[in-house]
Structure formats: C-alpha cells, structure tokens
Amino acid sequence: MVADVVLFHREAAHLVVCESKSGANVEVDQARRYGRLLPQNVVRAVSLSLPHAMELSLEILYVGLEEHAERLTLSLDAAKANCPLLTVSDKSIKLLRPEHASANLLAGIPADGVGLLAPPTSYIPYDHESDDTEFVVPVRGRLVQAASRGEVSVTARGLAEACCPRFGHYGRQARGQIVAKVAKAARQIATEHPDTFRCAMSPGRDETLVNILRTPEDFDARGRTQAYQALSRRSRSRQRLQTDPNQLDLLQELGDGDDSEDNEAEERP
Known part of the structure; x- marks a missing residue:
C-alpha cells in the first residue's frame, strides 16, 4: 500500500494521507487497511523528520473527480471508511463527507468549496509509476x-x-x-x-x-x-x-x- 501524497501540518502535528482515484471505485480492502494506519507507520515510511517528540494525529483523505463523486461516496460507505472525499472538477474543488474530516482539514477548505479561475499552472510529468x-x-x-x-x-x-x-x-x-x-x-x-x-x-x-x-x-x-x-x-x-x-x-x-x-x-x- 503506497499513498499518493502525505501532508504534514507541523504546528498541529497532523498528518493527512491522500489516496487519489481517477475512476469511480474505491478498493474496499485498501480503504480498510488505511483505516488501520498509525501515524508512526507513516513517519517511518516517508522518513519524516520531526522537530521534537510530539503526539501525532492522522486522517485519510480520498481525492477523486467530481463526476465520480456519487460512486466514490457509495464505495467509501460500503467499506465503512470514515474518510472525507475531496473532489475536483474544471471549476471547483469541494470537500464531501465533511463529518469525517478533522478540524484542521475543515479549516483549510471553505464549506462552499474553492473556485478555480484557470487550469493548473503545472503538472507532474512523470513519477514512480511512469514508464x-x-x-x-x-x-x-x-x-x-x-x-x-x-x-x-x-x-x-x-x-x-x-x-x-x-x-x-x-x-x-x-x-x-x-x-x-x-x-x-x-x-x-x-x-x-x-x-x-x-x-x-x-x-x-x-x-x-x-x-x-x-x-x-x-x-x-x-x-x-x-x-x-x-x-x-x-x-x-x-x-x-x-x-x-x-x-x-x-x-x-x-x-x-x-x-x-x-x-x-x-x-x-
């Protein structure tokens, strides 16, 4: 199991493990394994350097396309995954299932979403999964x-x-x-x-x-x-x-x- 992105809020000692989906389905077994993930596992996996000993908190964030929002929500419900869902479209970014989001995440994303005025300024052209x-x-x-x-x-x-x-x-x-x-x-x-x-x-x-x-x-x-x-x-x-x-x-x-x-x-x- 390899997460796509790991975010770390140093002041809040909070980790956000992001799993991106281009399609309309969530792997139930994967979602359940994410639910068992501990902050210490993430720190070791990404070789994160902590400024000092701290008590870490963690949440899982699924990211997908807005056109698949309904199917992704149903998949997360079926997996009994208490994870928020961030959806992206050409015009906006929205946080769904906010009842499962941490206060840190809710503070960073407005309730009515974030409007996009232009396409992304840059793309990641290749990564570890590229040919x-x-x-x-x-x-x-x-x-x-x-x-x-x-x-x-x-x-x-x-x-x-x-x-x-x-x-x-x-x-x-x-x-x-x-x-x-x-x-x-x-x-x-x-x-x-x-x-x-x-x-x-x-x-x-x-x-x-x-x-x-x-x-x-x-x-x-x-x-x-x-x-x-x-x-x-x-x-x-x-x-x-x-x-x-x-x-x-x-x-x-x-x-x-x-x-x-x-x-x-x-x-x-």
Whole structure:
C-alpha cells in the first residue's frame, strides 16, 4: 500500500494521507487497511523528520473527480471508511463527507468549496509509476548540464532529485523506484554515447554512478558553441539508427539549433 501524497501540518502535528482515484471505485480492502494506519507507520515510511517528540494525529483523505463523486461516496460507505472525499472538477474543488474530516482539514477548505479561475499552472510529468522511457529525455538533459559545468560524476539519486523537483515528497519505496528508473535511463544514454558517459557502481556498491569522461569543450578546438553543435550533429546521425522517434538529441538544449555558419566554414576550401 503506497499513498499518493502525505501532508504534514507541523504546528498541529497532523498528518493527512491522500489516496487519489481517477475512476469511480474505491478498493474496499485498501480503504480498510488505511483505516488501520498509525501515524508512526507513516513517519517511518516517508522518513519524516520531526522537530521534537510530539503526539501525532492522522486522517485519510480520498481525492477523486467530481463526476465520480456519487460512486466514490457509495464505495467509501460500503467499506465503512470514515474518510472525507475531496473532489475536483474544471471549476471547483469541494470537500464531501465533511463529518469525517478533522478540524484542521475543515479549516483549510471553505464549506462552499474553492473556485478555480484557470487550469493548473503545472503538472507532474512523470513519477514512480511512469514508464521507464519517460525518464530518458529529462535524464539526458541533466547529464548534458552536468557535462557543461565540468562535473566529473553524478549519482543516480542526484539525477533523480534534479529531474523530479518533488522527489523529497515521495515515500521511501517510491523514491527507490524513481532512482531505479533514472539509473536505467542513464545506462541507456551511456551506451549511446560511450565517449562522453560511463556508468559504474558507486564505491559503496549501493547506487549507480555516471562518470563524465570529457566535456564538449574537449571535443573541438574551435570553441564551446561549435563543439556543442558538432556533438549535437553526431548525436543526430546516431539517432537515425534508433527506433524511438521521440528521443531528443543529446545536446539539443544547449546547441544553437542553427549550424549554417559552421557548415559554410567546413565547405570552404
């Protein structure tokens, strides 16, 4: 059982464990297991650092789409789950079953809901449940940035933290899954570009380490911009051999995207 989000109100010493549902049904067995969850279990699972010894309180919050509100409510009733339900639509966010909500939760959400004036400003593009291929592009970009800064190596966990701004908000198991997917993506990129990256195990043999063999500035004496462009073109020629049409060039983010001047210089006798 892995919760989607865990919220912690430090002043009130209150935990809110959130379970999101995209469909219209609640798993009865899961809801009953949530009902047996203790605050101490959550603190250990998410490696939560408490400022001092405190008596914690906890509640479970189900989150779903407003169009499924009736079915979700019936499912929670069938499971005898004393949990509030937060529903989301294009126009508002509402708290249903408020009789099961804590005073902390009720204080944060108006009784008539929260109106939404615009779509969300950002989305989480990938997480621990995403396909492994979703991590190739962001990991590639972070490795290029590390190479441009002259870094010697970077760990898979460091890449995961850079690629996933909310990495620290996930539970221990989810963080481990993200690091594993990032490490797999890094190994793929190192295989594609063996002159630039090499993967190995860290000295403690406990995580993947990506060694940066040389920076793009080392490739060509013509200067930084031309060197990045040259490596970028080499990446494109290699990419034509790949079967994945969605894979981006290694140095797409850092190249100018316009190498016409460089081509003319190469064509002149």
